[in-house]
Amino acid sequence: MDNELTSLGIIFTEFYYWVTVVFMFLIHVGFCMYEVGASRYKNHTHTLMKNTMLIPLVTVTFFFFGWWIYFAFVNGPWIIGPLVDAPWATPWSELMGTHMGGAPVQDTLSADDTAYWARINGVFWAAFLLFSWTAASIVSGAVIERIRPSAFWILAVVIGSFTWIIDASWGWSWNGWMVQKLGYHDAYASGVIHAIAGGFALGVLLVLGPRIGKFRADGTPRNINPHNPWLVTIGLFLIYTGFWGFYVACNIPVIDVYGSAMLDVEGKTFFSATNIYLQPTTLSAITFNFLMSLSGGLMVAYIVSDGDAFWTYSGGLAGVIGASSGNDLYHPIQAMIIGGGGAFLAYKMHYWVENRFKIDDAVGAVAVHGYAGFYGIVVAGFMLWGYPSSPFEGYATISPWGNFIGALIMFFLLGFIPAWIVSKILHGFGMLRIPREIELVGLDINYESARAADAEEVAQAIREEARSGA
Amino acid sequence: MATGAVDNWLNIDTFGAIYPFVGSEGFLAFLGIALWIVWHFWQIRKENVEFNKDTENIKRQGGPGKVLEDESRREIGDQVGQ
Numbered sequence: 228m229d230n231e232l233t234s235l236g237i238i239f240t241e242f243y244y245w246v247t248v249v250f251m252f253l254i255h256v257g258f259c260m261y262e263v264g265a266s267r268y269k270n271h272t273h274t275l276m277k278n279t280m281l282i283p284l285v286t287v288t289f290f291f292f293g294w295w296i297y298f299a300f301v302n303g304p305w306i307i308g309p310l311v312d313a314p315w316a317t318p319w320s321e322l323m324g325t326h327m328g329g330a331p332v333q334d335t336l337s338a339d340d341t342a343y344w345a346r347i348n349g350v351f352w353a354a355f356l357l358f359s360w361t362a363a364s365i366v367s368g369a370v371i372e373r374i375r376p377s378a379f380w381i382l383a384v385v386i387g388s389f390t391w392i393i394d395a396s397w398g399w400s401w402n403g404w405m406v407q408k409l410g411y412h413d414a415y416a417s418g419v420i421h422a423i424a425g426g427f428a429l430g431v432l433l434v435l436g437p438r439i440g441k442f443r444a445d446g447t448p449r450n451i452n453p454h455n456p457w458l459v460t461i462g463l464f465l466i467y468t469g470f471w472g473f474y475v476a477c478n479i480p481v482i483d484v485y486g487s488a489m490l491d492v493e494g495k496t497f498f499s500a501t502n503i504y505l506q507p508t509t510l511s512a513i514t515f516n517f518l519m520s521l522s523g524g525l526m527v528a529y530i531v532s533d534g535d536a537f538w539t540y541s542g543g544l545a546g547v548i549g550a551s552s553g554n555d556l557y558h559p560i561q562a563m564i565i566g567g568g569g570a571f572l573a574y575k576m577h578y579w580v581e582n583r584f585k586i587d588d589a590v591g592a593v594a595v596h597g598y599a600g601f602y603g604i605v606v607a608g609f610m611l612w613g614y615p616s617s618p619f620e621g622y623a624t625i626s627p628w629g630n631f632i633g634a635l636i637m638f639f640l641l642g643f644i645p646a647w648i649v650s651k652i653l654h655g656f657g658m659l660r661i662p663r664e665i666e667l668v669g670l671d672i673n674y675e676s677a678r679a680a681d682a683e684e685v686a687q688a689i690r691e692e693a694r695s696g697a
Numbered sequence: 698m699a700t701g702a703v704d705n706w707l708n709i710d711t712f713g714a715i716y717p718f719v720g721s722e723g724f725l726a727f728l729g730i731a732l733w734i735v736w737h738f739w740q741i742r743k744e745n746v747e748f749n750k751d752t753e754n755i756k757r758q759g760g761p762g763k764v765l766e767d768e769s770r771r772e773i774g775d776q777v778g779q
Contacts, residue, residue: 229710291726318726321719327712332719341713377741658741665751666759668768673751695770 228328236481239345243480251357251471252614253465255282258364261462262371264455266589269669270372273455277376278367284365284380285387288357291318293388297355300396301611307404315344322348329562355395358420359387361473365424366646368590370431372438372670375661378653385649386427390641394419397635401505401617410616410623411633414502415477417603418637424641425597434650435659437587439666448581451589451592456536463540466636467521470547474554476514477503491652504617519559520550520566527567531574542570542593547571552593552607552630556614565606566578569599597638604634 228234237562261280266274298313301438314335315322320343321333328345330338363383370379398405399419405411413419442448450627453459479501499507524546525539527646549569557565577594578587588594607632616625649661653659661670668674700717758764 284733284736291730291733318729319722321714321722324714324722325716326714327709329711329713331713333722375744377737378738380735507754620756621736624769663759664755665748668755668764671749672764672768673754 240401241350242345244347244354244476246315247472247476248353249355249462251354251361251469251476252472253349254357254361254473255364256467257462257465257467257469258361258368258533260458260464260465261400261590262368264458264460264462265453266371266449267454267669269671269675271671272674273376273670274371276401277371277379278364278373278517278593279564280376280380281363281367281383281387282360285359286356288384288388289359289392290323290350291388293359293392294323294352294355296389296392297396297400300393301400301403307408315340315348316352323352324483336499356390357474357476358395358416359391362391362420362424363387364427364529365421365592365596369428369592370435371587371589373660373666374435375430375658378650378659381653382431382646382649385645386424386642389637390427390645391420391423394423394637394641397636399503401503401619405633406504406616406685407622409629410625411629412504412607412611412614412616412625413552413604413630413637414504414506414508414555415474417548417550417552417600417607418634421548421600422552422598422604422634422637423600423642425593425595425600427646429586429593429597430595430643430646431650432586432588433647434654437585438589439663441587442585446585448585448587453537453682458538458542462640463544466544469646470517470544474517478508478510478513479503479505502555506555506615506618511552511691515545515559516550516554516562518555519563520546520554520569522546523530523563523566523568524549524570528570528574531571541595542574545570545573545595548596548599549603549606551600552603552612557613561610565603565610568606572602573599597642601634601638608633 228237255278259275260275262278263271271298295316298316299310301311302308312321312332312335317323320336321331322336322344322555326341326345326348328342331341363386364372367379394491395403397403398409398411398413399416400406402412438451440449441451481498482501482505484497484499484501484505484507485495487668497507502508502511521543525543526541529539530547546566548567550557550565550571553565554562571592572595575630576598577588577591580593581588586593605627608625608627611625612627614625616622616629650659660666665672701715703712703715749758754762755761758767
C-alpha cells in the first residue's frame with residue numbers, strides 16, 4: 228500500500244463491495260415488509276421474526292463454512308478434481324479478521340495471500356452473504372403462516388450457507404466446473420440465486436402442505452389476500468432498490484483483464500469491470516438491461532394480471548430475473564422482451580401449478596424466482612450460443628444444452644431435492660409444521676393476548692388516576 | 698500486559714493480524730460453532746414449550762372456534778370503543 232494508484236484501486240474495490248452490501252440490505256428490508264404485508268394480522272410478529280432471525284443464523288454459518296465452500300468446491304469436489312485449498316476462507320484463518328496485509332502468522336498462508344485478501348475478504352464475504360440472505364428469504368415468503376420457525380431456520384442455513392454456495396462455486400466462479408465443462412453462463416444469478424431458491428421453496432411446500440382454508444373441498448383454490456397490499460408493494464419496491472446492489476455485486480469493479488494473475492497476456496493492458504467469470508462488461512450495459520428487463524416484466528405482468536398490483540410488481544421482479552443470466556451481453560430491447568417472457572411465465576405457471584398440484588405458494592416465490600429463473604438460464608443458453616463462457620482457453624462455449632443442464636442442477640439437484648429431503652426429515656420428527664390449533668387461531672395469539680392485557684391494565688390505571696384526580 | 702502484538706503504529710506496513718489473542722482462532726471457531734448448534738437446540742426446546750402452552754390455553758378456552766369468536770368480539774369492541 229505504498230503506491231498511490233495501486234492503493235486507490237484496492238481501496239476503491241473494498242469500498243465498492245461495501246456499498247453493494249448496504250444496498251442489498253434493502254432487499255431484506257423489502258422481504259420483511261412484503262411478508263408481513265402478505266400475512267394475516269394474527270401471524271405478523273412470528274412472520275417478521277422468522278425472516279429476521281435468518282440474518283444472524285445464515286451470517287454465522289456463512290462465516291463458519293459457507294465462504295470456504297465457495298472456494299473449495301469448484302471441482303465438485305471429485306467431479307473434475309479434488310477439494311481446493313482456501314486457507315483465507317476457513318473460520319480459523321487470520322484473514323477472517325482484522326488484518327493489515329503484512330506477513331502471515333499461520334503457515335497455511337503466504338505473503339501473497341495476506342497482501343491480496345486482507346482488505347477484500349470481509350467485504351467480498353459480505354457481498355456473497357447478502358446473496359445467501361436473499362436465497363433464504365425467498366423461501367421464507369412461500370411458507371408463511373404454517374411452518375415452525377425452528378424448522379425454517381434449519382432450512383435457511385441449508386440453502387443460505389450450503390446449497391446455494393455450492394452452486395455458486397460450481398457455476399458462478401471463474402473456475403467452477405460447470406463453467407469449464409458446460410459453458411454455464413448466469414452472470415446476474417437467474418439460476419444461482421433465483422432458480423435454486425424457487426426449487427428449494429417448492430421442495431419445502433410439497434412436504435409442508437397448504438395453509439388451512441386455502442383449498443375448497445372440491446380442490447379449487449381460495450384467495451388469501453394480503454393483509455396490507457400497500458406494505459407488500461413498498462416491500463417489492465425496496466427489493467427493486469436493493470437489486471441494484473445485487474447487480475453491481477456480481478461484478479468485479481476494475482481489473483486489468485489481460486494482466487490479472489489468472490490471465491496473463493503479454494504486452495496488453497485493458498482495464499474494465501468484469502462479471503464473475505472475468506469477462507469484461509460495463510455498469511452502463513447492466514444498467515440499460517436491468518431497467519429494460521424490469522420494464523418488460525412490469526408491462527407484461529400488468530396486462531396478464533389485469534392490473535393487479537401484487538402481480539404487476541412481482542412481474543417486474545420476474546422480468547429482471549428472467550433476463551439476468553445474460554444481462555451482461557443482451558441488447559436492452561432483447562432484455563425487455565425476455566423480461567416480459569419471464570413475467571408471463573411466472574404468472575401463468577403459478578396458477579397452473581396451484582390448481583394442478585394444490586401447492587400453496589403464499590407469495591408466488593416459486594413462480595417469480597424459480598420458474599422465471601429457470602427460464603432465464605435456458606433463454607441465455609440460446610441467445611448466447613457460441614459465446615465463450617470464459618476468457619480462459621479450453622472452457623466450453625455457452626450452449627442451450629449446457630445452460631439447460633445447469634438449470635436442472637440449480638432448480639432440482641441443489642434446490643428441490645435437498646429441501647424435500649430435509650423437510651421430510653423434519654416432518655418425520657414432527658418439527659416442520661405448527662400445531663393445527665395454533666394455525667387456526669394464529670401464531671401471535673399469546674403475544675396479542677399479552678398486549679391486550681397490558682393495554683387493559685394501563686387503561687385501568689388511567690381511569691383510576693382520573694377518578695382520584697376528580 | 699498486552700493482548701495483541703500492536704504496541705505502536707509506526708511499523709504499520711509490516712502488520713498482519715491485529716486483533717487480540719492472535720493464535721486463538723481455532724478455539725474461537727470451535728466456540729462459535731458450538732454456540733450456533735446450542736442456539737438451535739435451545740430455541741427448539743423453547744418453541745416446544747411455547748406451543749404446548751398455547752395449545753393448552755386454546756383447549757382451556759374452549760377450542761380454536763371459541764378463541765376466534767372471542768377474538769373477533771374483542772376486535773369489534775375495540776373498534777366501537779375508538
